[in-house]
Amino acid sequence: MQLDILTPERKIYSGEVYGVQLPGVEGSFEVLDRHAPLIAALGEGRMKILTDKINHEIWTINGGFVEVLHNKATVLVEGAQELGR
Numbered sequence: 001m002q003l004d005i006l007t008p009e010r011k012i013y014s015g016e017v018y019g020v021q022l023p024g025v026e027g028s029f030e031v032l033d034r035h036a037p038l039i040a041a042l043g044e045g046r047m048k049i050l051t052d053k054i055n056h057e058i059w060t061i062n063g064g065f066v067e068v069l070h071n072k073a074t075v076l077v078e079g080a081q082e083l084g085r
Contacts, residue, residue, distance in 0.1 A: 001033045002072040003049065005059075005080060012080055013049070013059075020073055021048040022066055031066070031073050038068040042077065058083040 003020055005013035019032035023045025031038070032050075042064045049057040064077035 001031075001035070003075070004072070005075045005077065007077055007079055015051075017049055018052050019050040020075070021046075021050070022075070023047065023061065031068055034071055035068050035073075038066070040066050042066060042075070046083075047075070047080070055085065057085050 001017060001019070003013065003015060003017045004011060019030055021028060021030045022040070023043050025041045025043045028045070029040070042061060044063050045061065047059045047061050049059065051057060059080050059082050061080045062078040064075065066076070067074045
């Protein structure tokens with residue numbers, strides 16, 4: 001699945017991933033390859049990008065929204081910082 005992460009200033013991530021775990025306003029959830037269409041609000045917390053079935057990256061985000069459509073997830077956030085792999 002294609003994942004794009006955008007802040008108001010710039011695109012901070014773009015690439016093919018296995019999935020992404022996100023901090024929803026009512027709890028965490030996961031979006032995997034071929035997920036059904038979805039729009040959800042995001043809260044503050046950790047976002048885990050599953051680059052494949054073994055490797056991942058951890059980011060903190062300051063809230064925003066995610067849209068999943070046609071096997072592409074677009075995450076719009078106020079701010080984000082990569083914590084590591």
